[in-house]
Amino acid sequence: MSEEMRVVLRNFGKIDPLNIDDYINAGGYQSLAKARSMNQSDLIDLVKQSGLRGRGGAGFNCGMKWSFSSQIASEQKYVVCNADEGEPGTYKDRIIMENDPQSVLEGMAICGYAIGSSKGYIYCRGEYPYVVETLKKAIAQAKEKGVLDGFDIEVRMGAGAYVCGEESALIESIEGHRGEPRFKPPFPPVSGLWGKPTIVNNVETLANIPVIVEKGSDWYKSIGAAGYPGTKVLTLTGDVANRIFVEVPTNTTLRQVVYDFGGGLVGSKKIKAVQVGGTSGGFIPETLLDTSIDFDSMAAKGATLGSGAVLVMDETRDIVDVIERITSFFEHESCGKCAPCREGTKRLHETVHRLKKGQGIASDLDNAERLGTVMARACLCGLGQAAPAPFLTTLKHFQNDYAAKLN
Numbered sequence: 001m002s003e004e005m006r007v008v009l010r011n012f013g014k015i016d017p018l019n020i021d022d023y024i025n026a027g028g029y030q031s032l033a034k035a036r037s038m039n040q041s042d043l044i045d046l047v048k049q050s051g052l053r054g055r056g057g058a059g060f061n062c063g064m065k066w067s068f069s070s071q072i073a074s075e076q077k078y079v080v081c082n083a084d085e086g087e088p089g090t091y092k093d094r095i096i097m098e099n100d101p102q103s104v105l106e107g108m109a110i111c112g113y114a115i116g117s118s119k120g121y122i123y124c125r126g127e128y129p130y131v132v133e134t135l136k137k138a139i140a141q142a143k144e145k146g147v148l149d150g151f152d153i154e155v156r157m158g159a160g161a162y163v164c165g166e167e168s169a170l171i172e173s174i175e176g177h178r179g180e181p182r183f184k185p186p187f188p189p190v191s192g193l194w195g196k197p198t199i200v201n202n203v204e205t206l207a208n209i210p211v212i213v214e215k216g217s218d219w220y221k222s223i224g225a226a227g228y229p230g231t232k233v234l235t236l237t238g239d240v241a242n243r244i245f246v247e248v249p250t251n252t253t254l255r256q257v258v259y260d261f262g263g264g265l266v267g268s269k270k271i272k273a274v275q276v277g278g279t280s281g282g283f284i285p286e287t288l289l290d291t292s293i294d295f296d297s298m299a300a301k302g303a304t305l306g307s308g309a310v311l312v313m314d315e316t317r318d319i320v321d322v323i324e325r326i327t328s329f330f331e332h333e334s335c336g337k338c339a340p341c342r343e344g345t346k347r348l349h350e351t352v353h354r355l356k357k358g359q360g361i362a363s364d365l366d367n368a369e370r371l372g373t374v375m376a377r378a379c380l381c382g383l384g385q386a387a388p389a390p391f392l393t394t395l396k397h398f399q400n401d402y403a404a405k406l407n
């Protein structure tokens with residue numbers, strides 16, 4: 001564990017999260033003061049130059065996103081912290097918010113200054129009531145101390161829908177509507193919450209901001225993979241010996257994550273697959289474990305870094321059974337707004353369910369592959385677009401598992 005690199009989790013275990021003085025004594029809120037002494041466009045340039053890319057899944061350059069909102073003249077703009085964290089197997093945002101809530105608030109206030117916004121919302125998943133309490137206490141302390149200085153933050157609670165993590169569905173939900181994604185463009189930085197320019201950033205992305213402002217873009221850029229610099233907080237689950245969270249530079253390989261940090265597999269079993277990035281992540285076979293975990297390296301192998309969930313499966317796991325559960329999850333979570341997702345997730349689940357029961361035929365595989373390929377292109381939002389990825393990647397890497405189930 002000494003190889004861990006704690007940037008986002010720099011204060012973990014060192015401060016009392018519910019005592020703002022601890023955070024301030026550890027250097028907290030100096031970055032906000034520094035940011036406010038800077039010209040706004042220089043601040044955005046610094047974040048852009050650092051190469052920080054979103055930690056919520058889409059991997060968009062953070063400074064670039066901010067620059068879109070900053071260029072628009074509007075009497076009101078919003079900063080939204082995406083703390084929905086509905087991805088099964090992911091709990092890194094919870095760890096960050098529970099242990100260092102002020103760093104998220106500071107990141108939001110810096111973003112607010114950069115784009116010219118005085119109002120922020122944290123959209124936290126409904127299953128995290130204790131986190132909501134922690135956030136509310138942290139906000140109250142920050143207000144009392146006057147450190148946010150004119151930047152107001154409120155917490156909004158989700159009601160358990162996975163799709164509400166998608167930024168436009170999240171915005172609909174804050175506005176009090178059904179959580180359904182919007183057609184894009186316009187994208188939220190141009191027209192988001194109540195039609196105003198809105199930056200939606202993930203918890204981990206925002207927690208990086210104070211450190212980047214403090215230490216500079218060159219320092220940040222020097223860590224990890226060139227195209228996706230910095231660190232990533234990962235959560236290890238499944239058949240791995242150490243089911244832990246860990247923060248590592250982004251050029252760490254999946255093998256290092258599973259064996260050096262995860263301690264290998266439980267018992268003396270061999271690894272079958274690792275699913276990275278949550279339920280919609282692709283499956284990586286043992287032969288590709290030397291891939292670096294950064295966004296681009298994962299994408300090149302047909303997988304995603306996503307939220308940073310790392311689900312380890314040993315050789316005894318039945319891939320078709322795992323995929324059946326995943327397709328069932330997506331059928332349940334599809335909001336139903338667009339037909340390719342509403343119908344596609346249902347048919348995909350039906351087909352894999354049939355295969356699992358040993359009632360499938362060879363043409364089921366071809367049809368499901370075609371369906372998945374169409375969904376990836378035709379669905380309105382990332383939920384439907386990514387839903388077939390686990391099926392498609394396992395069809396590629398674990399053909400024998402499917403063939404063995406055919407009738």
Ligand SMILES: Cc1cc2nc3c(=O)[nH]c(=O)nc-3n(C[C@H](O)[C@H](O)[C@H](O)COP(=O)(O)O)c2cc1C
Nearest residue numbers: 054055056082085086165166167201202205382383
């Ligand atoms: C179905 C779905 C669920 C998502 N869930 C989350 C989530 O829980 N947290 C998150 O930060 N981003 C989530 N995203 C990504 C957001 O739409 C968005 O890209 C992200 O919040 C932007 O922040 P970032 O640039 O800091 O990563 C989800 C996307 C989709 C399609």
